Amino acid sequence: MRGVIMNAPGQVSVVDRPDPVIVEPTDAIIKVAATCICGSDLWPYRGANDVHDAPMGHEYVGYVEEVGSAVTTVKPGDFVVGSFMASDNTCEICQAGYQSRCVQVHGMGGIGTQSEYARIPLADGTLVATAEAPDTDLIPAYLAASDVLGTGWFAAVAAGVRPGSTVAVVGDGAVGLLGVLAARELGAERIIAMSRHADRQELARQFGATDIVAERGRDGVSAIKELTNGLGAHSVIEAVGTQESMMQAIRSTRPGGHVGYVGVSHGVELPGDKLFYSTVHLHGGPAPVRRFLPDLLDRIARRTIDPGKVFDLTLPLEQAAEGYRAMDQRTAIKVLLEP
Numbered sequence: 001m002r003g004v005i006m007n008a009p010g011q012v013s014v015v016d017r018p019d020p021v022i023v024e025p026t027d028a029i030i031k032v033a034a035t036c037i038c039g040s041d042l043w044p045y046r047g048a049n050d051v052h053d054a055p056m057g058h059e060y061v062g063y064v065e066e067v068g069s070a071v072t073t074v075k076p077g078d079f080v081v082g083s084f085m086a087s088d089n090t091c092e093i094c095q096a097g098y099q100s101r102c103v104q105v106h107g108m109g110g111i112g113t114q115s116e117y118a119r120i121p122l123a124d125g126t127l128v129a130t131a132e133a134p135d136t137d138l139i140p141a142y143l144a145a146s147d148v149l150g151t152g153w154f155a156a157v158a159a160g161v162r163p164g165s166t167v168a169v170v171g172d173g174a175v176g177l178l179g180v181l182a183a184r185e186l187g188a189e190r191i192i193a194m195s196r197h198a199d200r201q202e203l204a205r206q207f208g209a210t211d212i213v214a215e216r217g218r219d220g221v222s223a224i225k226e227l228t229n230g231l232g233a234h235s236v237i238e239a240v241g242t243q244e245s246m247m248q249a250i251r252s253t254r255p256g257g258h259v260g261y262v263g264v265s266h267g268v269e270l271p272g273d274k275l276f277y278s279t280v281h282l283h284g285g286p287a288p289v290r291r292f293l294p295d296l297l298d299r300i301a302r303r304t305i306d307p308g309k310v311f312d313l314t315l316p317l318e319q320a321a322e323g324y325r326a327m328d329q330r331t332a333i334k335v336l337l338e339p
């Protein structure tokens, strides 16, 4: 099969890779219908993580080709969505809703789903099948559920968004934008998107943002305070993962409020004194997307949400390198790859 490899920072190629086979009886093999490039793939691309000939990709939707002898909940032909973390969905951690930290967790990034086929470990726990094969136009929405929608949703839940809340969102990538959508669906009354880019501001408004703040740092915090009677937001979604964005999120939250952080942390160090006096709740981490999948797939099937709008560039898998460039240069919000 063909699949994407990151040879070194900034260098991506599409190569012949071995066809995946069933290794464990709990595995399934899927034919990937659509995959995509994640903002987190840009960390190694930009040299922030070591990378050498690594298979890439952890987001996927597709059709089941084959299942291992122990798999009971999906069968060949099913259209399935799974998270970027394979999980058994039965251990105590999964049952508590934290499937991304399952005791048997497998990171799908190590498998590499920017490819024609993929092996899905723990298929019964990981995959959720739709009732029927979806209309083609819904495939991007289902693909978004695999990571960015589920992650934005978790961020909103972790930030304690409830009906009537005021929510601020730090980060205007796909996760931040879908955090806006999640906040709206969870009943937030006021949603402040922080973005300096006109196209992303527009999409944020389509997803439910009521206010846009273009300033960052001290000025960004002041702007949020001005919009919230000097108090700060009840809930703040942090979807970047840098020191600046994390502190921006904490300082934009009112005392007693909540920060939901899902940007993959790079070099963030929380100063104890600022944390102590902020009096905010912090909760986040790799999103347990699996917790939300049944609900999200239902909303997509009923067409009450359209998270697929975050894909503003679609390329054949063979042109993955162009997709990485577009995301790196921020000429695309999120790139869908068609095997």
Ligand SMILES: [Zn+2]
Binding pocket: 087, 088, 089, 090, 091, 092, 093, 094, 095, 099, 101, 102, 103, 104
């Ligand atoms: Zn588990």
